[in-house]
Amino acid sequence: MKKLPTFIVLILVLSISNSCFAFWIWSPKSKKWRNPKYSPLAAPQAQFKKAMERYEVSDFKTALVEFRKVLKHYADSKEAPEAQYYIGKCYEALGDPYQAFLEYQKVVDSYPYSERIGEIVELEYNIGDYFLNRERHKWLGIVMDELFEHPSIEIFGKVIANAPYSEPAQAAQYKLGLLYKGLARYEEAIKSFTELIEKYPESKWNAPAKYQLALCSARASLDSDYDQELTQQAKENFEEFLAENPDAEISEEAQKEFAELRNKEAEKYFNIAAFYHKQHDFSGAKVYYNYVLKNYPGSSWADKAKEELKKAEVKLEGIVELIRNNQKGKAKKKSKFPMKSSYDKFLNEVNNMDEKYYTNENCNGCGICEKICPVDNIKLVNEKPEWQHGCQMCTACLHYCPQIGIEWGEYTIGRERYQNYYIKVKEIMEQKET
Ligand code: SF4
Numbered sequence: 001m002k003k004l005p006t007f008i009v010l011i012l013v014l015s016i017s018n019s020c021f022a023f024w025i026w027s028p029k030s031k032k033w034r035n036p037k038y039s040p041l042a043a044p045q046a047q048f049k050k051a052m053e054r055y056e057v058s059d060f061k062t063a064l065v066e067f068r069k070v071l072k073h074y075a076d077s078k079e080a081p082e083a084q085y086y087i088g089k090c091y092e093a094l095g096d097p098y099q100a101f102l103e104y105q106k107v108v109d110s111y112p113y114s115e116r117i118g119e120i121v122e123l124e125y126n127i128g129d130y131f132l133n134r135e136r137h138k139w140l141g142i143v144m145d146e147l148f149e150h151p152s153i154e155i156f157g158k159v160i161a162n163a164p165y166s167e168p169a170q171a172a173q174y175k176l177g178l179l180y181k182g183l184a185r186y187e188e189a190i191k192s193f194t195e196l197i198e199k200y201p202e203s204k205w206n207a208p209a210k211y212q213l214a215l216c217s218a219r220a221s222l223d224s225d226y227d228q229e230l231t232q233q234a235k236e237n238f239e240e241f242l243a244e245n246p247d248a249e250i251s252e253e254a255q256k257e258f259a260e261l262r263n264k265e266a267e268k269y270f271n272i273a274a275f276y277h278k279q280h281d282f283s284g285a286k287v288y289y290n291y292v293l294k295n296y297p298g299s300s301w302a303d304k305a306k307e308e309l310k311k312a313e314v315k316l317e318g319i320v321e322l323i324r325n326n327q328k329g330k331a332k333k334k335s336k337f338p339m340k341s342s343y344d345k346f347l348n349e350v351n352n353m354d355e356k357y358y359t360n361e362n363c364n365g366c367g368i369c370e371k372i373c374p375v376d377n378i379k380l381v382n383e384k385p386e387w388q389h390g391c392q393m394c395t396a397c398l399h400y401c402p403q404i405g406i407e408w409g410e411y412t413i414g415r416e417r418y419q420n421y422y423i424k425v426k427e428i429m430e431q432k433e434t
């Protein structure tokens with residue numbers, strides 16, 4: 001029994017020393033032990049060939065080891081970029097697309113003159129597309145992609161940076177927009193689609209990008225509390241897309257978004273009407289209720305506008321009746337300010353108050369002031385406004401000049417201009433036409 005352990009130990013030592021001698025060889029040249037398993041062949045061509053032989057018989061794990069030897073021992077050889085490329089291919093074959101992408105990217109970063117760059121950009125795009133369409137992984141009901149940055153964002157970003165004007169880059173830019181949209185990151189989606197439209201005006205992705213841009217602006221506008229800029233942007237994007245693609249089939253999603261957008265706009269005008277109504281400015285309220293009825297007939301605000309319009313008209317009729325019969329109405333509160341005399345003075349002078357208007361060097365002759373004046377009191381002569389002395393002093397020309405090119409005496413120099421946040425220049429012009 002005592003001799004048995006000694007015997008086993010001897011066997012073990014012999015077997016270990018045998019295997020040692022089988023793998024480790026003393027190199028008199030380098031004066032080091034070396035294991036042929038980890039050593040490269042004597043030339044990069046031979047090493048690469050050996051790796052390729054493994055790759056071609058689908059022994060990808062061994063091929064990986066052999067390709068890595070090319071990179072480690074012959075980094076400057078002409079075989080190195082190819083070895084790096086095939087490392088990516090091995091990872092793809094082994095079912096690790098993200099690692100494959102990282103390896104392909106090393107070819108672009110380390111060997112930018114490789115003939116494979118075009119092919120690699122396509123391979124990377126396909127990997128990005130794979131992650132984009134892959135079913136999202138869930139763990140305990142949590143979508144994992146929402147915890148970590150979606151891999152396609154990085155991958156598509158690299159595709160765009162690697163070959164900015166290539167077909168895969170254009171497609172990647174579009175898909176990146178779609179991805180952001182799917183993640184409800186509308187600002188980034190809008191940026192991505194806008195970049196595509198601006199950078200690639202001839203691209204086949206341009207029209208779909210405009211469509212998606214409109215959808216994203218709509219979604220962003222509807223999600224925000226009251227972002228008029230975005231609502232306007234969304235509307236313009238839709239109109240531009242429809243003008244350029246009159247035969248395009250508009251998806252149900254777009255129709256729904258557009259209807260919601262119009263509803264939101266109708267709400268905006270209804271609220272302006274309600275504001276005037278509350279201030280007992282029934283004629284102002286009437287204008288906006290009618291605007292809602294005329295321009296948003298199918299919206300949920302049209303019915304409310306109709307109802308409120310009736311009430312405003314009744315009030316207005318009452319006032320008209322009082323005026324017609326030269327009767328006095330009940331004023332709620334008597335002002336201490338001499339309203340009547342001030343008002344009379346204003347009425348006498350108002351038409352000529354435009355004598356103090358003039359343009360400064362900012363005026364570029366755009367003609368907006370002429371179009372915006374509600375009483376056509378401005379004529380453009382030699383691309384400069386001339387006031388016709390029928391002014392109502394609404395000050396629209398002063399405040400809506402996009403160049404801050406109009407002054408009134410010295411009072412307005414260096415001072416802010418103010419615009420109604422809810423009303424755009426275009427809307428004032430359109431309202432004037434109705
Ligand atoms: S809107 Fe302003 S810039 Fe345009 S024409 Fe009138 S003053 Fe000139």
Ligand code: SF4
Nearest residue numbers: 373391392394395397
């Ligand atoms: S102040 Fe009003 S009414 Fe007078 S010119 Fe300017 S826009 Fe026209």
